[in-house]
Amino acid sequence: MVRTEHPLLSPSLGSGKHLVSFTFGDPQASPKVYIQASLHAEELPGMLVAHHLRALLESAEAAGLMKGHVVLVPAANPIGLNQRLDHKPMGRFELDTGENFNRHYPDLAEAVWADLQPMLVEDGARNVSTVRALTAKWLRAWQPATELQSLRRQLLLLAHDADLVLDLHCDWEAVLHLYAEEACWPPLEPLARLLGVQAVLLARNSGGGPFDECLSGQWWQLAERIAAAGLDLPLPQGCASTTIELRGETDVDHAHASADAAALMAFLLHAGAVQGTPPALPPLPCQPTPLAGSETLHAPVPGVVAYRVRPGDRLAVGDPVADVIDPTAAGASRVHTVRAGVAGVLYARVSGRYAVAGGELGKIAGEHAFRTGPLLGA
Ligand SMILES: [Zn+2]
Missing domain, CATH: 3.40.630.10 (Zn peptidases)
Structure with missing residues (x-):
């Protein structure tokens, strides 16, 4: 050596x-x-x-x-x-x-x-x-x-x-x-x-x-x-x-x-x-999937994040992934549930439990390519 x-x-x-x-x-x-x-x-x-x-x-x-x-x-x-x-x-x-x-x-x-x-x-x-x-x-x-x-x-x-x-x-x-x-x-x-x-x-x-x-x-x-x-x-x-x-x-x-x-x-x-x-x-x-089929989930509103699934869980379209909760909201809609848009394994999620608007929450390896342009995150 x-x-x-x-x-x-x-x-x-x-x-x-x-x-x-x-x-x-x-x-x-x-x-x-x-x-x-x-x-x-x-x-x-x-x-x-x-x-x-x-x-x-x-x-x-x-x-x-x-x-x-x-x-x-x-x-x-x-x-x-x-x-x-x-x-x-x-x-x-x-x-x-x-x-x-x-x-x-x-x-x-x-x-x-x-x-x-x-x-x-x-x-x-x-x-x-x-x-x-x-x-x-x-x-x-x-x-x-x-x-x-x-x-x-x-x-x-x-x-x-x-x-x-x-x-x-x-x-x-x-x-x-x-x-x-x-x-x-x-x-x-x-x-x-x-x-x-x-x-x-x-x-x-x-x-x-x-x-x-x-x-x-x-x-x-x-x-x-x-x-x-x-x-x-x-x-x-x-x-x-x-x-x-x-x-x-x-x-x-x-x-x-x-x-x-x-x-x-x-x-x-x-x-x-x-x-x-x-x-x-x-x-x-697992079978390989296209990176262009990987869905990155985003928070629709700022708030505290409570995950409903763990990395490694297999998801169907529509499965709840996380609740983003705005505890300061005036009305009844304080909980925003983010759902899987593609079927596949949730292979990663963020470690922070506070999301800003549009912030990343997690990634699902979908089978079908749907994204174009640069495929990697920041
Ligand atoms: Zn790295």
Whole structure:
């Protein structure tokens, strides 16, 4: 194992942060799996999973079982980890710019396309290597102007050439679920089984430039550009990436984290990154649903929220989800019941129990796509 400290751009005199990565196995070996935790810095279940996974990887490496190589970044956002306001963590948005730490990643297809086009050949594997080399060149040439840009660049430098990328997040209160692009689903299906996810939300470019889609989107978008240019040349999907939502913010305990780390390790065996007999795959607990079919429920009025259902509950259209109560209302209509507009599992709900008008209450994984435009929340 190699532990590396990557300095970030210093934003101010006398101030400097760094990112820490751990590399297991030969950096030239494949497959490469990149795993990071807590890019949204107050989302801590993944950080504890990384701690448990690190011990498993250390044992595997000591036993000579690393076939491919794994890069693990247990605390992917040192900027957000250091932001607090009113004694509360503020790890989702950078306070200086208001930017979400998991948005605004660059368009890597656009970044390499002009250079790639004349270099394409009829060998798909060679084209994958060329894309990775051009991406590395582009990232190295990127001169970040801010600390936040330097964090994005460093994370991409560590992850851009990975075959598999696992980005560990969590929701407010939630059951285990994951987001991925459609092109990534086949190689990720065993992971969904091993983790026992209760919802899989698939999209094709959700919008906003999240980390996972920056890495997976590059490949299918380049394949589309190749076809649009009239070139009959192969480019396989070089990276399958996913955002894994490890339940809710307070689900940070050894029992969950050690089980999740064991599931990730089993996936590494399945993927051929670690040598050994992979465990039998359990059944897939849920079928994937389109992210465009996920309904976000909103409070119609401000008030105190009393939930009628829990994350993991399966709902039919019209089922009551929460009462939003305005105890100051003059008339009789003090209770506003918010109901499911689609059928499916309630996979997440907010942790606050006071809603402002229009505030988010929860999310239901519906089977049928109905939304258009940017699909991710703030
Ligand atoms: Zn997150």
